Amino acid sequence: MTAAAANKGMDGDTFDQFLEQLERYVRERLIPAEKDVIAHDRIPDEIVDEMKDMGLFGLTVPDDYGGAGLNTAQYAQVVKTMAYAAPAFRSIFSINVGMFNSAIKNGGTEEQKAEWWPKIAAGAIACFGLTEPGSGSDSAAMQTTAKPDPSGNGWILNGTKRYITNAPHADVALIMARTEKDALPKNAHVSAFIVPMDTPGMSTGSPDEKMGQAGSHISDVMLDDVHVPGDALLGAETGKGFRFAMMSLDNGRISVGAASTGYARRALDSALRYATERKAFGEPIANFQLIQQMLADSETEIYAAECMMADVTARADRGENVIRKAAAFKVFASEMCGRVVDRVVQIYGGAGYLAEYDAERFFRDARIYRIYEGTTQILQLQIAKHMLRDFAAQG
Numbered sequence: 341m342t343a344a345a346a347n348k349g350m351d352g353d354t355f356d357q358f359l360e361q362l363e364r365y366v367r368e369r370l371i372p373a374e375k376d377v378i379a380h381d382r383i384p385d386e387i388v389d390e391m392k393d394m395g396l397f398g399l400t401v402p403d404d405y406g407g408a409g410l411n412t413a414q415y416a417q418v419v420k421t422m423a424y425a426a427p428a429f430r431s432i433f434s435i436n437v438g439m440f441n442s443a444i445k446n447g448g449t450e451e452q453k454a455e456w457w458p459k460i461a462a463g464a465i466a467c468f469g470l471t472e473p474g475s476g477s478d479s480a481a482m483q484t485t486a487k488p489d490p491s492g493n494g495w496i497l498n499g500t501k502r503y504i505t506n507a508p509h510a511d512v513a514l515i516m517a518r519t520e521k522d523a524l525p526k527n528a529h530v531s532a533f534i535v536p537m538d539t540p541g542m543s544t545g546s547p548d549e550k551m552g553q554a555g556s557h558i559s560d561v562m563l564d565d566v567h568v569p570g571d572a573l574l575g576a577e578t579g580k581g582f583r584f585a586m587m588s589l590d591n592g593r594i595s596v597g598a599a600s601t602g603y604a605r606r607a608l609d610s611a612l613r614y615a616t617e618r619k620a621f622g623e624p625i626a627n628f629q630l631i632q633q634m635l636a637d638s639e640t641e642i643y644a645a646e647c648m649m650a651d652v653t654a655r656a657d658r659g660e661n662v663i664r665k666a667a668a669f670k671v672f673a674s675e676m677c678g679r680v681v682d683r684v685v686q687i688y689g690g691a692g693y694l695a696e697y698d699a700e701r702f703f704r705d706a707r708i709y710r711i712y713e714g715t716t717q718i719l720q721l722q723i724a725k726h727m728l729r730d731f732a733a734q735g
């Protein structure tokens with residue numbers, strides 16, 4: 341992967357003001373709306389519109405294409421801030437600013453950038469189709485095909501994508517498909533296509549019922565003889581789709597790490613409040629040292645994740661290859677969030693097991709962070725692979 345140019349992002353003072361406004365919005369607007377989102381399993385339309393007006397759907401789109409032009413460090417801070425509220429609020433714009441946008445940035449032609457960036461910045465919702473019923477971690481084994489249209493005009497796509505975030509609401513999908521029947525070295529059998537969701541032959545299944553993250557939706561995407569023009573091929577070149585997807589996954593992993601860090605902080609703040617209010621043996625449970633240990637361990641681990649986030653995003657903005665560090669941050673932050681929400685349930689005691697209190701949903705919501713954008717096991721393998729390769733290269 342080649343190093344990108346240094347990314348300055350939004351002017352520092354303007355960004356600080358934006359973040360402050362966003363923190364207020366999260367506290368005063370999103371958190372009070374959480375119960376409604378959970379009860380109805382959807383974000384109210386007026387909140388989605390407000391989020392579009394605030395520019396959240398185009399955070400990482402360059403400003404000369406109508407976006408906010410944030411760099412990676414700023415983008416991660418926004419994600420972490422948003423993740424203090426129910427995860428659905430981040431999820432609805434996460435693919436726009438993460439995977440879709442970075443694929444366009446890394447691989448898109450000038451025409452593709454000019455066509456899609458302004459739409460994305462204005463709030464068109466994107467989804468990213470890599471996983472299939474028969475391939476997840478082993479994503480290069482995908483079976484979706486893209487064959488040249490016999491008329492010589494464009495491509496015909498067939499296949500099924502699974503668990504696709506935001507597919508039920510999406511305006512456009514980035515679809516990974518085989519342009520060669522047999523697997524090729526460096527996964528050059530895979531290409532990426534930008535496909536508007538209203539293209540004839542595109543359809544979505546009903547939203548899947550999930551363990552947590554109410555208000556955020558995933559579904560299958562079915563492609564049945566979907567005809568796309570030649571300029572739908574990302575980068576106007578076959579065989580690069582997997583490379584673009586993997587480059588975008590760095591960005592997606594930083595986003596999941598940031599979301600895990602923000603949500604762990606939310607859960608810990610809630611436990612801290614509960615521990616000072618709940619009494620046992622005539623005093624607040626916060627006075628007991630074994631409760632304090634759980635609070636302190638959680639604080640320490642969140643701080644470690646915050647430091648990793650600052651480091652990996654600064655490196656990304658300097659143009660360094662962060663494949664190994666982005667994976668390490670995602671593994672640590674998502675596993676850490678799992679440990680924190682588990683302790684939070686414990687601090688709540690019996691109330692932690694009841695749906696009436698927040699701890700129970702923190703526990704369920706956090707579970708996916710260890711699975712998507714690369715499971716912990718796959719990322720551990722990737723980290724080790726790079727360690728061993730670098731060691732061998734040192735001779």
Ligand SMILES: Cc1cc2nc3c(=O)[nH]c(=O)nc-3n(C[C@H](O)[C@H](O)[C@H](O)COP(=O)(O)OP(=O)(O)OC[C@H]3O[C@@H](n4cnc5c(N)ncnc54)[C@H](O)[C@@H]3O)c2cc1C
Nearest residue numbers: 468469470471475476477503504505712713714715717718
């Ligand atoms: C809520 C949600 C949203 C999602 N959103 C999207 C999306 O927008 N777009 C998209 O394309 N996908 C999406 N996914 C799919 C997600 O990325 C995959 O579920 C994930 O990559 C794991 O793939 P899998 O489910 O097929 O698990 P599998 O690959 O079948 O893995 C099962 C288990 O085996 C382990 N395993 C697999 N291979 C190895 C190995 N070599 N060594 C050790 N252990 C191994 C895994 O770690 C895991 O524990 C989403 C999934 C969910 C649940």
